[in-house]
Amino acid sequence: MYPNLTLPLIALAALALGLTLAAAVRRPYLRRLALRQVARRPAEALTIVAACVLGTALIVASLSVGDTLNSSVRQVAYQVLGPIDETATSTSTSQGAQAAARLAPLRADPNVDGLLTVTGLQSAVTAGSGRAETVQPRGLVWEADFPSAARFGGTGGGSGLSGATPGPGRAVVNDLLASSLHVRAGDPVDVYLYHQPRRFVVERVVPAQGLAGMGLGDARNYDLFVAPGTLGSAYRAAAGSATGIGAAAALAAPVTQTLVSNRGGVEGGNVLSDRVAAEMSTLLGPLNAHGTAVAQPKKDVLDSASRAGDQLGALFLFIGSFAIIAGALLLVNVFVMLGEERKSQLGMARAVGMKRSHLVGGFVIEGCCYSLAAGLIGTPLGIGVGRIIEFAAQRIFAGWNSSMTLHFSVSSVSLVNGFCAGLLIALATVAATSIRISRFNIIAAIRDLPADGARRSRRRTLLLSGAACAVLTAAAVPAVVGSTGPNTYLLPSLAVLCAVPLAARLAPRNWVYSGAALLILAWGLTANLLRPRIFDNPTTTTYIILGTLLAFAAVVLVVENQEFVLKPLTRLVGGPTDNGLATRLAIAYPIGRKFRTGATLVMYCLVVLTLVLMTELSAMVGMTVDHAVSQASAGYTIRADVNPATPIAQPQTALRSGDLAGEVAHVTPVSSAPAKASDPGTSSPATTVVARVYGVSRELSARDFPLSSRLASLGPDDRSVWRAVESDPRYVVLESSFAVSGGPPGSRFSPGAPLTVTDPQTGRTEHKIVAGLLSDPLMFYGANTGTYAHPVLMSQRAAAAQFGPDLRPTVLLVQAAPGVSAQTLAADLQRRFFTSGLVATQVEQLVRDNFSASQSFFQLMNGFLALGLVVGIAGLGVMMTRAVRERRRTIGVLRALGIQARTIRRSFLMESTFVALEGILLGAALGLLTTYLLYTKSSAFNGINLGFPIAWGEILTLVGITFAASLLTTVLPARRAAGIRPAVAVRVAD
Structure with missing residues (x-):
């Protein structure tokens, strides 16, 4: 994934490593000091490496998920297309012959290595009889010259077809159709050509690859190849027996396609696709405007694969970013602790002449060793995590798209990107932390005195912070006015942070820090109330910034006011008991070490906040399933897709x-046609979207499918919009996610936006206005065959005028009679009308299956994010382990004064309990509050008035498991602290 980032990442990583190596070579004593520290504390080295490993592993895993989806979608190019790069499709046999003749000069084109004309028709295919009869309502019958097909795509082109062309009454079937019908070579099958059965004997079964798996847009095709002339004779017989001129004209002739293979392999020829397609359009001349359409299916599939992979990878990278931030904070915490431990050494080094930059260089060299080791371990670990995600995702995809099979894949580009990104994050974290560590008072450091927290800011710092505050404030105004998602949250918050040094000169630091944190927290929680359209921009960056700001602001506010937070414990702390003493010892360290405590709290808070948020979103999805059924169906029970070549x-x-x-109370026929449309969310006319136009009749408009938003000038309610769409050819209705195939929810356009609709067969273009957005467009998506076309609903008359004979009755919306089961009705419809290729979809079941898949996906992402909790829990364990080492002399003195070992052990357990509970509860509270504000104010939940759900069971389970795991990590440090011998501890030197 992201090959465009590979060179910049490699360059930055090489620069960082080069500078580090130069410092190590130029100043050997820094190298020796750094390597000595690595060898001296192997346990700490392993802890630091573990903190770095998770970041690299999560990045590699996220990228591998994107690669997997990319590779899986690209399989369509091999299975369905093979050597096919471009097609010229004609809807009549005569025009198809003209197109093939006009394209014949392409055989001499050096960019083309194959030209083949085929004829196809969608038909039902059956095998067996009686109860043993099997039916495939969506079979594809093809006529092709097999010797020509074998040469298509060049020698060894892998066309998928070879051998002799089947003779009359014989057929070659692909393995998908053979498996569907349970037939093999020698078995008879019945093909219903224009409702009339014709028997063929299976001559052989071929793999569904290349030409043997080709179709008319689906990802899974059940192909049957017959003798040339079979389809033409069936069409002429059907047309001759049709009653009336209108009935004969309504018959769909077999589709004739001229297939073109570019020079190069299955994917290599794609680079020539635009050039060859342009040449094809030139050769076709007037046929372009009279029913012959040039398409680039290979290019579309590969582009779709790239987009799908990038979007899913970005989604997991977005989820994993919170765990990556937690890992970076663990790294910061560990290095701050190391700096505190080495404070006397660092002070003496500075006293004898070592510069601050040299101290930073030594830490960076040490951190570089850890980062390189973490990259080498994290990269293969990330591959393993990605493989686990692919295994879980396959089960989810199988629930709603039987044609999607995931093939695990990870590219070398993703491995390099993941390794370099993890390395750079670790080195940047180490460098920034080292700069903070290097700023200390030399005398205080030598004497191991506490740092002076009241140091005043320099004049230069005040000037820079004042200027930055002014610039950020000025930049924030247009961002907030324009509701630009990321900048609306980020810029005002940064302006507040830059104002902190100035405010600290006028008020106590505690007040300033608390006030700044409170302002940022309040803005993060209420910005969407002031700017409701802030989430209309579908970008994950907004959510990352929001979650990070909320977590950091809340933790700073709590850490700076721990005395107020701990007031309920005053009575327990003040008691002259072992519990009182243990409690006083437990809270003293977190209060005294605010930075370390805060970093640990942020690790907990950030991950728990996101987990609770996603758990609540999943609960809301589950709560609204009945509402969604009503929104999607508008009272209909079944959507029945029929073969346009054999309508009912x-x-x-x-x-x-x-x-x-x-059994049936009401039937509404709906006509549709394939189309191309512009993207109403962008001003670029070059961006086109695969769409399907549906004609809105008066009967359909009376159903009043619910709209999430509408053009106010058309009337006060949904019915007025549907009346306008049915009667006025200027208006269309779309879905809110039109032209969007992934990312967070949100609409990129509003009613009133312009839309251009094009007939791909004739090139005729019409300009429309978006009148409304469907609340749920599920009813206008076809049978689950792998195609994905965004619905465009327009007047039946307007659709007929633009698309002409290509607008055919393809959908029947059926309302079951009271008391009739949807499952029974669907089975009866498919049994009776199988010759029309009818596929019945139960609307309610489809909605529930989609909801179930969504919730499963939420669970998968929660599991991925839970790796961040491992970081937080590990961070607490590291902090407590370091606390034992730092306080061993203090513990020795306390033991010498008579404090019992169990009191020391209890104080450490209470300390970890206090920190863990504070972080967990803070994250859970913020997650619930954020979700509630989104639920009540976000447009994504408009029309849902079912009450705000709280998933108490899932949240309490999450809190309980996290808390128990946190306590377990503290048991060993607590036992070590209780086992310290006073006589040894008070004399030991570090």
């Missing part, structure tokens, strides 16, 4: 007669 005559009567009498 008079469907309102046919579906309510015979054995279906009494």
